[in-house]
Amino acid sequence: MRRIAIGCVLLAVTLPLTGCFGSGGSKKSSKSSSSKPVTLTAWVGWSAGTHELKAFKSLVDEYNKSHPATQVKVVGDINDTKIVAAIRSGTAPDIVSSFNSYNVGNYCGSGSWIDLTPYLKKDHIDINGFPPATRYYTQYGGKRCALPLLADTYGLYYNKTLFAKAGITSPPKTISELTADAKKLTQRSSNGAIKVAGIDPLIGFYENVPERWGTSFGVKWLTPDGKSDLSKDPAWTKMMTWHKSLVDWYGYSKLTRFQAGLGDEFSASNAFEAGKVAMNLDGEWRVAFIADEHPELKYGTAPMPVDDAHPELYGSGYINGTIIGIPKGGKHQDQAWQVVKYLTTNPTFLAKFSNLIRNVPTTKASLNSPVIKPDPNFATFLKIFGNSHSSTSPIMASGQAYTNLVQNFMTKYQAGSVHNLAAGLAKLDRQLDAQVKQAGGGSAGVP
Amino acid sequence: MSLQPAVDAGATSAPASFELARRRGKRSAAWRRRRLVLVLMSPWIVGFSVFFGYPLVTSVYLSFTHYDLLSSPRWVGTANYSYLFHGDPQVGAAVRNTLWFIAIAVPLQVLFAFGIALMLARARRGVGIFRTIFYLPALAPPVAATLGFVYILNPATGPVNSLLGHLGVQGPLWFQDPHWSKPSLVALSLWGVGNTMVIFLAAVLDVPRQLYESAELDGAGIWSRLRWVTLPSISPVILFAVVFGVIQGLQYFTQAYVAAGVASGQASQAADVTAGNLGYPQDSTLFYPVLLYQHGFTDFQMGYASSMAVLLLVISFAVTLVIVVNSRKWVYRAGR
DSSP states (O other): OHHHHHHHHHHHHHHHSSSGGHHHHHHHHHTTTTTTTEEEEEOOOOOOSHHHHHHHHHHHHHHHOOOOOOEEEEEEEEOOOHHHHHHHHTTSSEEESSGGGGGGHHHHHHHBOOOHHHHHTTTTOOOGGGGGGHTTTOOOTOOOEEEEEEEEEEEEEEHHHHHHHHHSOOOBHHHHHHHHHHHHHHHHHOOOEEBSSOOOOOOTTTTHHHHHHHHHHHHOOOOOOOOOTTTTTTHHHHHHHHHHHHHHHHHHHHHHHHHHTOOOSSSTOOOOTSSBBBBEETTTTTHHHHHHHHHOEEEEEEEBBBBBOOGGGTOOOOOOEEHHHHHTTOHHHHHEEEEEEEHHHHHHHHHHHHHHHBBBBBBBHHHHTSOOOOOHHHHHHHHHHHHHHHHOOOOOOTHHHHHHHHHHHHHHHHHTTTSOHHHHHHHHHHHHHHHHHHHHHOOOOOO | TTOHHHHHHHHHHHHHHHEEEEEHHHHHHHHHHHHHHHHHHHHHHHHHIIHHHIIHHHHHHTEEEEOOSSSEEEEOOTTTHHIIIITTTTHHHHHHHHHHHHHHHHHHHHHHHHHHHHHHHHHSHHHHHHHHHHHHGGGOOOOHHHHHHHHOOOOTHHHHHHHHHHHOOOOOGGGSTTTHHHHHHHHHHHOOOOOHHHHHHHHHHHHHHHHHHHHTTOOOEEEEIIIIHHHHHHHHHHHHHHHHHHHHHHHHHHHHHHHHHHHTTOOOOOOOOOOGGGGTTTTTTTOOOHHHHIIIIIIIOOOHHHHHHHHHHHHHHHHHHHHHHHTTTTOTTOOO
């Protein structure tokens, strides 16, 4: 013990501010060596092959040039499994980002992504500068461990050439118009096989998940005390019955066979881009993909058609988005915060990034930034984002397993494996509540 | 003895001390031997404890906790087990799928491997080429093999259905149809049965020729020879193939995982792992290990996933025990 103490004293004399002084030393050393830039690693979900990762890297390079003291290295193709594994093994990067806001409950609840509230307070950032839905999916249990880094909203893409051929002049605004148009736009070959589908209503196809269709019917997920409310809310029954009736019109096996022949969603052979589906529910990013892969395609965008009985919902849509945060245990959390702050609040950065990958900017200032390039197809999504009826799905303790269970049920219902919808939904409610209880509690109040 | 302890002790004192020394020597030699054995075994002991013993004990412990991989485990008693038996809406489908697969695929694999081995054993020419051809699929990595099968059996664009279409038959939906997805996986497993086939081939070739000859002299035909000579002789190998197949069936994961992801059309989203497509279509390929993976690694409920793993271990052990105990009735052991 004495020897160690003497050693420390000697070291302190010769090498001031080193490890013997505990954790404070490392902070000071990183500040004292300001001449040498700090390198931070940022993990993001955008895939290496896409224009999206290239765009992010190019904008981060601009940051690196204007902030020589901090150099950010970007790593793409990251998913939540990799993030969790890295945090567990203590090898997490300085900054992490995920497409999966459903798992924010895990990250905030466990403290594995640090609470950003003290930083936000210190830098006087008004959290109300972020739109309400994005505020909701970046916190859990009173902790704000993430901030939004561009958001996704969903709307209807329609093929103008196919519309003109079918004699349809404007995109459908109600579910009954959508049904009529879908039937009119569908082309079959002589043996009845589908050649072009008006719209593919099968859940699980591309972006078709219950939560993204739910906004068209104004579905409610939870009772005020946070219990599943699917069987009591008539909107769910209406939505599922409508989907099933359209699937039955196509013929379930005919539609499945047709769908099996469609190209990958994130490739140039995407069914909408290839003209195989005349209408499609998709995210705002498709505008950039089409510009990149099929600039010749004549298409338009519109909000999703809504339940005939609720015309006031028209203009709204589903919102979720990319989240970004700082894992616990990093050596350079202060510098990482500076980067996260820049990426999530700098209006010019957000507007430029939005221009490149055509995602929705996530601060009120950047939404109105003059830097945003006008594009009528993209503007639709900015309007959906700002609509007061737009909403997101609940962040529950069981994470994405919650919505997956609903998707699972709906898939079976569409296939005809659920004979009594009311009983099925009541059972699903019980299963969802049991799942949340098992996972350790839920959260009420979805905006 | 007890009446003359002193005399006895005095009379035997010298041989006793000799005996004692001899015993001590023996004991230390035995100890040295044991130590040597331990030293020689130490790589295995270390490997076994680190990679098997420790994870096993930890899994059992974690199965009684709530553990999301990020916070420290919190003791919840038997809550995970009660959710497993009474709450989890998917576990029933997972168990049924796994049992279906074992009941159908394992007997078929054994029959298929045995059948090919019999044919190869009778081949006169090109034996090496045929053996290689039939073994080759076993070398294909499971992921690549599954991708290939999903492509070949694509109902809209795959060669199998277009061939059937030319013949005027509308092919099934294969991996896209809940009634056909498991049979498609069985076909995949039969295609890659090479390993078992090689073991059967070795066993079939090992049956003593004179047994066939004497059976033939007794007037036994092909079927009688197969039934009364070949089958009893290779019965230990059948036992091995069955036990091995059942254990593999209980742990069936990779092919089901890949097939569901690709067939559902969502696997291209490499960076967006969703559990929405596991078990596609309609939970028909949701095998017990797939569900375990989903709970542990995409839902981050490692405590619950551990309870599933413990149950799987207990069942694997029980099933193997039942097969091995039963096998005494039908497995022929040389020399008994």
